[in-house]
Amino acid sequence: MKFFLTSILLTTIIVGITEFFAPIVLKELFLDYAFVLLIWIFFYRDLLQDRSINLHKNYIRTLYTLLLLGSSVTPFIIDKWGSSFSTVYMFTALTVLLLGKSSGRIVGFTLSFLTFTHFNRDVWILLSALLMTLISLRTLENVYRRSDVMRSAFYASITNLSVSILKYVVDGYTGRYELYIAAANPLVSSIFILGILPYMEYASRIYSNIGLMELGNLNHPLLKELSIKAPGTYQHSTMVANLSEAAADRIGANSLLARVASYYHDIGKMKRSSFFVENQFDEVNPHDEISPFLSHLILDEHVKYGRELARRYRLPIPIECVIAEHHGTRVQRYFYYKAKEVDQKVSEDDFRYPGPKPRFKESGIIMLADSVEAASRALKNHSHSQIKSTVENIVMGIFSERQLDSSGLTLEELELIIDEFTRVITTFHHRRVEYPKGEENE
Numbered sequence: 001m002k003f004f005l006t007s008i009l010l011t012t013i014i015v016g017i018t019e020f021f022a023p024i025v026l027k028e029l030f031l032d033y034a035f036v037l038l039i040w041i042f043f044y045r046d047l048l049q050d051r052s053i054n055l056h057k058n059y060i061r062t063l064y065t066l067l068l069l070g071s072s073v074t075p076f077i078i079d080k081w082g083s084s085f086s087t088v089y090m091f092t093a094l095t096v097l098l099l100g101k102s103s104g105r106i107v108g109f110t111l112s113f114l115t116f117t118h119f120n121r122d123v124w125i126l127l128s129a130l131l132m133t134l135i136s137l138r139t140l141e142n143v144y145r146r147s148d149v150m151r152s153a154f155y156a157s158i159t160n161l162s163v164s165i166l167k168y169v170v171d172g173y174t175g176r177y178e179l180y181i182a183a184a185n186p187l188v189s190s191i192f193i194l195g196i197l198p199y200m201e202y203a204s205r206i207y208s209n210i211g212l213m214e215l216g217n218l219n220h221p222l223l224k225e226l227s228i229k230a231p232g233t234y235q236h237s238t239m240v241a242n243l244s245e246a247a248a249d250r251i252g253a254n255s256l257l258a259r260v261a262s263y264y265h266d267i268g269k270m271k272r273s274s275f276f277v278e279n280q281f282d283e284v285n286p287h288d289e290i291s292p293f294l295s296h297l298i299l300d301e302h303v304k305y306g307r308e309l310a311r312r313y314r315l316p317i318p319i320e321c322v323i324a325e326h327h328g329t330r331v332q333r334y335f336y337y338k339a340k341e342v343d344q345k346v347s348e349d350d351f352r353y354p355g356p357k358p359r360f361k362e363s364g365i366i367m368l369a370d371s372v373e374a375a376s377r378a379l380k381n382h383s384h385s386q387i388k389s390t391v392e393n394i395v396m397g398i399f400s401e402r403q404l405d406s407s408g409l410t411l412e413e414l415e416l417i418i419d420e421f422t423r424v425i426t427t428f429h430h431r432r433v434e435y436p437k438g439e440e441n442e
């Protein structure tokens, strides 16, 4: 019921806005309404299943913003300057880059049909708009470089030009500069897309892969500060990044997000770095001096402070989620048992991390990589079978604690992750066979 009400409300707003910017007769308006409503009903469920949409309200807000802007700007521009100036490619491409395919589909098809009914049901407009939508969906989902956007624009430009030539051949008429404009449109749009992306990323904290690449180049002030204030944590984070990137790649998740989020997952440890074992170089453990309850608060704080930094530096929303979720609601066992020695009545729940549990695959992988990395450092025996059984124990332990219930990771994927973690750690510990004396330079 809520689903239909939302669809009807959104359709009314979208069609209303389009009507305001490019008025049409009532009959066409009904057609508009029917098309947009159908698109929503058709693709809305798909959208709701998209994990990122449920992660934060900014995702749906950004989708609505792009949709409403698109349905006012596109008909307005076509009405004023003609169909070759259509902005369907620009809005669909922006949506796919920022929000992914399920959102891109809605924006692309909605704009295509809106412009179709608004301009005398011109099939050429519809054909060009649908092709622009399909090209955006096919070419822009997994882009990592600016040049990939340029390549997509180039395909769109060739396609748009072909449609215009076909129109000329069939109709025998085309506007004076229509062919040139049709070809230039996607190319100019791509310049605009690349120009506006950083602003949209900053405003929404939803990053395209291009934006994520920049955050992952280790030059970010937060990472530099981490490397100075908590060098052990910095080292740990880069190792977690290697593990989770490989595992995400293996199961077809976003390996770039997994790598970049791993770099930042423990930035909250900057505040009291010496309380974390990886930074205790002089073997003094300050936890020995304080009560386990205080230790618990300090451990919790690295999650809370990390989130605070993520918000302050406007890091992407999924990275803030990873910071919050990488310990899930797990129990800090060491301090729990220490407290139990003093007071028998303490419960496990008093020593849990605040959570929540991982809510998407990359976050689940980082939780696993985090524990696996810590355990692999303590390993004395680096044989393949020893590494494999340690990794297996940790992954299945976290799974049976039910920490991965909302992550979307399946058992088959966990098997692949175990395999990949084992491979990465084994490769890391692989030592070059020692040369016999005197042959080092050969």
Ligand SMILES: [Fe+2]
Pocket (backbone or CB within 6 Å): 265, 266, 302, 326, 327
């Ligand atoms: Fe942590």
Ligand SMILES: [Fe+2]
Pocket (backbone or CB within 6 Å): 236, 240, 265, 266, 370
């Ligand atoms: Fe960690």
